[in-house]
Amino acid sequence: xxxxxxxxxxxxxxxxxxVDMQDGKVVKVTGNTCTRGEKYAVxxxxxxxxxxxxxxxxxGGDIRVLSVKTREAVPKEKIFDCANALKTVKVAAPxxxxxxxxxxxxxxxxPFVATKNVKSPSTL
Amino acid sequence: xxxxxxxxxxxxxMNRAEGMVHIQAKSIILAMGxxxxxxxxxxxxxxxxxxxxxxGTAQRLVNMEGYMPGRxxxxxxxxxxxxxxxxxxxxxxxxxxxxxxxxxxxxGLKRNIVQCLDDFGIPLRLSHTIVDIRGxxxxxxxxxxxxxxxxxxxxxTEEDYDCDTILLSVGLIPENELSNKINVQMNAVTSGPVVNxxxxxxxxxxxxxxxxxxxxxxxxxxxxxxxxxGKNAAKYVLGKFGGQENSAHTVTLEAVDGVRYTxxxxxxxxxxxxxxxxxxxxxxxxxxxxxSVYYDDERVLHRKKIIMAPGEMEDITLDRKKLLGYPDLxxxxxxxxxx
Numbered sequence: 001x002x003x004x005x006x007x008x009x010x011x012x013x014x015x016x017x018x019v020d021m022q023d024g025k026v027v028k029v030t031g032n033t034c035t036r037g038e039k040y041a042v043x044x045x046x047x048x049x050x051x052x053x054x055x056x057x058x059x060g061g062d063i064r065v066l067s068v069k070t071r072e073a074v075p076k077e078k079i080f081d082c083a084n085a086l087k088t089v090k091v092a093a094p095x096x097x098x099x100x101x102x103x104x105x106x107x108x109x110x111p112f113v114a115t116k117n118v119k120s121p122s123t124l
Numbered sequence: 125x126x127x128x129x130x131x132x133x134x135x136x137x138m139n140r141a142e143g144m145v146h147i148q149a150k151s152i153i154l155a156m157g158x159x160x161x162x163x164x165x166x167x168x169x170x171x172x173x174x175x176x177x178x179x180g181t182a183q184r185l186v187n188m189e190g191y192m193p194g195r196x197x198x199x200x201x202x203x204x205x206x207x208x209x210x211x212x213x214x215x216x217x218x219x220x221x222x223x224x225x226x227x228x229x230x231x232g233l234k235r236n237i238v239q240c241l242d243d244f245g246i247p248l249r250l251s252h253t254i255v256d257i258r259g260x261x262x263x264x265x266x267x268x269x270x271x272x273x274x275x276x277x278x279x280x281t282e283e284d285y286d287c288d289t290i291l292l293s294v295g296l297i298p299e300n301e302l303s304n305k306i307n308v309q310m311n312a313v314t315s316g317p318v319v320n321x322x323x324x325x326x327x328x329x330x331x332x333x334x335x336x337x338x339x340x341x342x343x344x345x346x347x348x349x350x351x352x353x354g355k356n357a358a359k360y361v362l363g364k365f366g367g368q369e370n371s372a373h374t375v376t377l378e379a380v381d382g383v384r385y386t387x388x389x390x391x392x393x394x395x396x397x398x399x400x401x402x403x404x405x406x407x408x409x410x411x412x413x414x415x416s417v418y419y420d421d422e423r424v425l426h427r428k429k430i431i432m433a434p435g436e437m438e439d440i441t442l443d444r445k446k447l448l449g450y451p452d453l454x455x456x457x458x459x460x461x462x463x
Binding site for chain 2: 007009014015016031033050052054055057063064065067076079080083
């Protein structure tokens with residue numbers, strides 16, 4: 001039996017969760033206070049995911065850097081590939097919150113979306 | 125920008141369009157936020173080379189201006205901004221070597237430790253601090269050492285790290301210079317105003333909310349406080365604030381045994397809404413302990429918590445209906461109990 005110790009990140013409580021595993025399968029989850037904790041723990045030991053937040057350069061706008069995030073969580077091992085995929089991306093103002101900045105972040109099928117509005121001089 | 129406020133609520137502000145303007149306010153909400161503790165407040169020996177930034181400055185440079193402050197990074201302090209910058213700099217291609225925290229526990233949220241440090245294999249060295257900064261024109265490296273229980277470096281535990289950048293995430297200080305000008309009573313623990321259930325200070329009609337009141341970790345709570353302060357200031361302006369007639373029934377909140385402070389500090393039962401959120405921080409890490417609330421000597425709440433830490437704000441809720449059943453109540457005590 002393999003034991004994995006985790007800290008739940010579902011809420012500020014940060015429960016210490018222990019997952020008992022056998023042959024790569026979850027046998028028991030303990031230490032969580034809510035069902036979200038159990039879901040998180042199972043996911044974290046089988047296919048961990050993260051939302052990646054970063055930024056891209058924006059031209060012709062009232063600000064120079066636009067904050068972006070992956071619309072949904074991506075596999076944890078793809079975090080760096082996603083962040084690096086933005087390096088060559090340049091967008092032009094205007095941009096609105098939710099606009100797709102990169103259609104497919106590093107082959108995950110999940111897009112990067114804008115989390116800020118950028119005005120262009122004509123709309124200022 | 126507001127330059128001055130007076131006890132008679134004259135607000136002096138200045139901007140490019142209007143120049144300097146005086147306005148007579150009926151009510152004022154203090155919402156000046158907080159600033160980062162700078163290097164000068166830390167007594168780190170060494171020269172003053174380029175490459176030492178507060179975490180918030182680095183955050184602004186990376187996220188808003190699009191500049192990278194450096195490539196090889198050591199972070200002092202484990203406040204939330206420092207942790208988030210550890211991840212941010214890593215994703216931007218920097219190498220964050222270590223986070224040194226002088227306390228035996230982190231000052232940041234647990235989920236930030238997990239997602240910003242553990243995810244990227246960045247070591248967090250508790251009970252460690254920087255004892256020397258090398259470099260004259262630019263940071264070339266730092267020496268960190270373990271500290272004892274009096275926070276004095278332990279000789280022989282020094283470790284050298286080569287780096288070109290140091291980020292400081294060593295605490296936030298509420299900006300209460302304007303509050304002091306009008307003699308707002310301050311709480312020595314929070315460095316913020318002492319407020320009642322309506323977030324009103326001791327100066328009538330002056331309210332406070334957000335990081336100027338006490339430093340928060342989650343913006344959601346700041347928003348809640350802001351809404352409450354705004355609502356009460358509006359009531360005050362409209363002459364509907366009231367409560368003076370009930371001021372005899374004001375209960376004082378006392379924070380003892382592991383609870384460092386409470387916001388609010390007093391509750392006017394006649395004026396409070398149906399419920400009042402009391403927020404507080406604990407002074408140490410408590411495992412398998414209880415948050416207890418006493419109405420004078422009677423324990424009315426005993427809630428088990430698996431873990432409580434200084435970096436995570438806690439709260440309890442006071443219920444108006446319940447308080448009305450205690451007409452002679454003088455004091456509410458909030459404390460941490462082992463059992």
